[in-house]
Amino acid sequence: xxxxxxxxxxxxxxVLKHIVQLAxxxxxxxxxxxxxxxxxxxxxGRYLLASEESRKTLEAEDGVMKLMSxxxxxEVVERYLKAVQADNPVGAMITYPGSPLLTAQAMRPQDxxxxxxxxxxxxxxxxxxxxxxxxVGVYEGDGYEKIRALVPPKANGAKIGRGLVLIxxxxxxxxxxxxxxLAALKETFERxxxxxxxxxxxxxxxxxxxxxxxxATALPYKSAMTIELLVRPDESPLRLNGSGMLxxxxxxxxxxxxxxALPALKQHLGEPGASTRLDxxxxxE
Numbered sequence: 001x002x003x004x005x006x007x008x009x010x011x012x013x014x015v016l017k018h019i020v021q022l023a024x025x026x027x028x029x030x031x032x033x034x035x036x037x038x039x040x041x042x043x044x045g046r047y048l049l050a051s052e053e054s055r056k057t058l059e060a061e062d063g064v065m066k067l068m069s070x071x072x073x074x075e076v077v078e079r080y081l082k083a084v085q086a087d088n089p090v091g092a093m094i095t096y097p098g099s100p101l102l103t104a105q106a107m108r109p110q111d112x113x114x115x116x117x118x119x120x121x122x123x124x125x126x127x128x129x130x131x132x133x134x135x136v137g138v139y140e141g142d143g144y145e146k147i148r149a150l151v152p153p154k155a156n157g158a159k160i161g162r163g164l165v166l167i168x169x170x171x172x173x174x175x176x177x178x179x180x181x182l183a184a185l186k187e188t189f190e191r192x193x194x195x196x197x198x199x200x201x202x203x204x205x206x207x208x209x210x211x212x213x214x215x216a217t218a219l220p221y222k223s224a225m226t227i228e229l230l231v232r233p234d235e236s237p238l239r240l241n242g243s244g245m246l247x248x249x250x251x252x253x254x255x256x257x258x259x260x261a262l263p264a265l266k267q268h269l270g271e272p273g274a275s276t277r278l279d280x281x282x283x284x285e
Contacts, residue, residue: 008059008240009047009049009059009096010047010059010060010063010064010065010084010096011062011063011064011240012059012062012063012229012242012243012265012269013063013202013240013242013243014063014064014096015063015064015067015080015229015265015269016227016229016243016244016245016265017168017200017243017245018080018083018084018099018102019076019077019079019080019258019261020198020227020245020247021099021102021103021164021166021198022079022080022083022102022106023076023079023257023258024164024196024198024247024254025103025106025107025164026079026106027251027254027257028111028162028164029106029108031162032110033110033161033162034108034110034111034112034155034160035111035112035160035162035163035164036111036112036113036153036155036163036164037107037111037112037113037114037163037164037165037166038113038114038116038146038147038150038151038153038163038164038165038166039099039100039103039113039114039115039116039143039166039168040116040143040144040146040147040165040166040167040168040169040184041116041143041167041168041169041170042098042099042100042115042116042117042122042126042143043098043099043100043122044098044117044121044125044129045097045098045100045101045115045125045126045129046095046096046097046098046125046129047095047096047098048094048095049093049094049095049096050094060093060096062269063269064081064093064096065093066268066269067081067268067269068081068084068085068093070268073268074261075260076257076258076260076261077260077261077264077265083097083102083105083106084097084102087105099166099168100113100115100126100129100130101129103166104133107135110155112135112136112137112153112155112160113136114136114137114139114146114150114153115130115136115138116138116139116140116142116143116146117138117139117143118140118141120140123138123139123140124140126138127140144180144183147165147184147187147188147191148187148191151165151188151191151192151195152191153192161194162194162196163192163196164195164196164198165184165188165192165195165196165197165198166198167181167184167197167198168199168200169181174202178211178212181199181212182212182215182216185197185199185216185219185248186219189219189220189221189248193220194249195249196247196248196249196250196251197221197246197247197249198245198246198247198248199216199245199246200243200244200245201243201245201246202240202242202243203228203234203240203241203242203243203244204234204236204237204238204239204241205234205235205237206228206230206234208237209244213226213246213281216246216248216281217281217282219248221248222282222284223248223249223280223282223283223284224246224249224250224280224281224282225246225250225254225255225278225279225280225281226245226247226277226279226281227244227245227258227262227277227278228243228276228277228278229244229262229265229266229269229274229276230242230270230273230274230275230276230277231269231270231271232271232274233273242275252284255278255280258278259278262276262278
């Protein structure tokens with residue numbers, strides 16, 4: 001079973017990913033019309049920070065908990081911390097909400113979430129978490145393969161025009177995973193051209209992801225950007241030195257929204273040699 005999420009819940013990669021995810025969702029909420037989120041690798045939705053898996057790594061202590069102790073942070077970071085704290089008692093950090101729970105907490109009654117999870121035990125926990133929430137559909141199975149059935153999205157027989165496809169795989173076989181991601185993005189844009197797609201990727205040595213990013217630039221999107229946080233120099237292929245998000249069809253001026261978070265994350269989560277990067281690969285004409 002893949003316990004990637006449990007081992008690393010609340011670490012620096014989760015921090016970056018979930019700050020970006022919530023900022024994207026907030027951009028959809030500026031309009032009253034509904035939006036749809038497809039989470040292809042949803043996990044179980046909520047993680048106990050006192051669980052055996054979390055205690056083995058204690059990565060949350062060097063991630064979200066470090067930020068919780070800071071007196072003042074950029075608005076986009078504070079928004080994320082409030083969402084995490086909302087899943088916990090006042091003044092305590094017992095659980096960490098995964099991406100589908102953060103999405104559901106941010107959604108309005110008219111919005112919809114489809115959360116996919118391949119591992120049966122994780123999928124069962126996800127179904128239990130969202131039992132009774134009519135806005136959320138939980139699908140046990142391969143999230144890439146669910147794209148054909150779930151996009152373009154509909155609600156009550158009507159198409160939903162706006163939304164997000166969130167791709168956060170375990171990268172157990174990196175080269176094979178990138179091939180599957182590119183195929184999934186291609187199918188998404190063929191079926192739902194206006195979708196915003198957000199792909200999380202690990203950084204152990206940055207040069208290893210450049211081929212994937214070049215391939216992604218050939219897809220038919222209007223705009224694209226990468227947002228990266230390296231908490232240490234990317235010298236070792238044996239540890240997670242950082243991570244990034246590839247955003248296709250990024251919202252207008254999204255760099256101004258997310259940009260202020262990066263210096264704060266570098267300052268509070270980084271080791272010597274930490275760095276950040278925000279690049280537009282393509283801007284809307």
